[in-house]
Amino acid sequence: MQISSAIFDCSAPDLEACPDESLPEFAFIGRSNVGKSSLLNFLAGQDGLARVSPTPGFTKLINFFTINRAWRLVDLPGYGFAEGAKRESMRFNQAVSHYLKHRTNLCLVFALIDSALAPQEMDLAFVEWLAGNAVPFVLVFTKTDKEAPATVQANIAAFMENISAWFERPPATFTCSANLGQGRPELLGVIAEAMSAIQAEAKPTATSTENQTTAARQVKPTRKSRPDLHRPW
Ligand SMILES: Nc1nc2c(ncn2[C@@H]2O[C@H](COP(=O)(O)OP(=O)(O)O)[C@@H](O)[C@H]2O)c(=O)[nH]1
Numbered sequence: 134m135q136i137s138s139a140i141f142d143c144s145a146p147d148l149e150a151c152p153d154e155s156l157p158e159f160a161f162i163g164r165s166n167v168g169k170s171s172l173l174n175f176l177a178g179q180d181g182l183a184r185v186s187p188t189p190g191f192t193k194l195i196n197f198f199t200i201n202r203a204w205r206l207v208d209l210p211g212y213g214f215a216e217g218a219k220r221e222s223m224r225f226n227q228a229v230s231h232y233l234k235h236r237t238n239l240c241l242v243f244a245l246i247d248s249a250l251a252p253q254e255m256d257l258a259f260v261e262w263l264a265g266n267a268v269p270f271v272l273v274f275t276k277t278d279k280e281a282p283a284t285v286q287a288n289i290a291a292f293m294e295n296i297s298a299w300f301e302r303p304p305a306t307f308t309c310s311a312n313l314g315q316g317r318p319e320l321l322g323v324i325a326e327a328m329s330a331i332q333a334e335a336k337p338t339a340t341s342t343e344n345q346t347t348a349a350r351q352v353k354p355t356r357k358s359r360p361d362l363h364r365p366w
């Protein structure tokens with residue numbers, strides 16, 4: 134997929150302030166500092182689009198970027214930085230929770246996990262929450278350049294093992310490194326596939342309905358049963 138334009142749209146503190154629901158949205162979420170803004174810039178092919186911060190918790194609003202005038206990338210506030218600013222982070226986390234549960238044009242969530250770290254409780258709890266709320270998502274393991282490949286693979290395997298009980302079919306997984314420029318075609322491919330499915334759905338024909346069902350199934354992990362929810366917010 135070619136990116137011909139990437140334009141900052143707006144920032145919203147809550148669901149009510151989000152732009153109209155006319156374009157499909159692909160949202161990035163993960164713990165603060167996991168590399169959401171870096172990945173968004175990397176996918177959009179524009180360095181300064183989303184702000185990259187060395188300070189965790191810097192992005193506190195929901196940021197919308199319109200790509201190719203056809204769909205949006207959404208940079209969601211990071212979770213897990215309650216320290217010192219508890220009330221404020223709760224408010225923004227509630228906005229994120231509302232966005233994930235009620236945004237009708239939300240097509241797919243990219244749940245980012247730091248591949249340099251062993252499974253973190255907060256990330257596991259968040260994936261459980263996504264599963265419990267039937268939010269369509271894929272996992273993206275970021276910063277694969279930070280540790281040796283064997284460590285990265287071990288961290289990913291441990292994470293998948295930890296979440297395996299919640300799914301009949303595990304969520305799709307991707308790896309990326311914004312620093313090394315790795316993972317872009319695969320992630321843009323997921324978006325392109327989802328966009329084709331949406332377009333096929335808008336103009337149903339005998340075969341497109343079947344294609345849509347297949348594509349939707351590919352990105353939506355199937356749940357075993359509703360798990361106990363340990364909500365990060
Ligand atoms: N080694 C490495 N560092 C990265 C990568 N992506 C982002 N970072 C760094 O991680 C920090 C947080 O990045 P940012 O994109 O602001 O994370 P966000 O808080 O999730 O939006 C910054 O210092 C980035 O330079 C990556 O692929 N590899």
Ligand SMILES: [Mg+2]
Pocket residue numbers: 169170171184185186192208
């Ligand atoms: Mg950010």
